[in-house]
Amino acid sequence: MKNRIKVLRAERDMTQEQLAELAGVSRNTIISMEKDKYCPSLKLGYRIAHVFGVGIDDVFTYEPDKDGPSGDDE
Structure with a gap:
């Protein structure tokens, strides 16, 4: 599965930490998804x-x- 999380964050000038907090997950989760x-x-x-x-x-x-x-x- 591909995602556009990094692009969407950049468009909103949002950090990984900010997204993680708003989504209720750790920053490491956001990093792993982006990779x-x-x-x-x-x-x-x-x-x-x-x-x-x-x-x-x-x-x-x-x-x-x-x-x-x-x-x-499946």
Whole structure:
């Protein structure tokens, strides 16, 4: 899953610490998401989108080929 968190933060002149506080997570969580090392829960994804005042699709993009094998039974 790709995200635009760093871009959205920059557009709003927001630090990682500020976003973390508003989203209710640690700064390390924000860092990990920005580096594509952590995929947030749906609930956290919506909280982050809400902080930015945008829809979740404006923050996150699902890329099935990057998530490993896919199957219809999942």
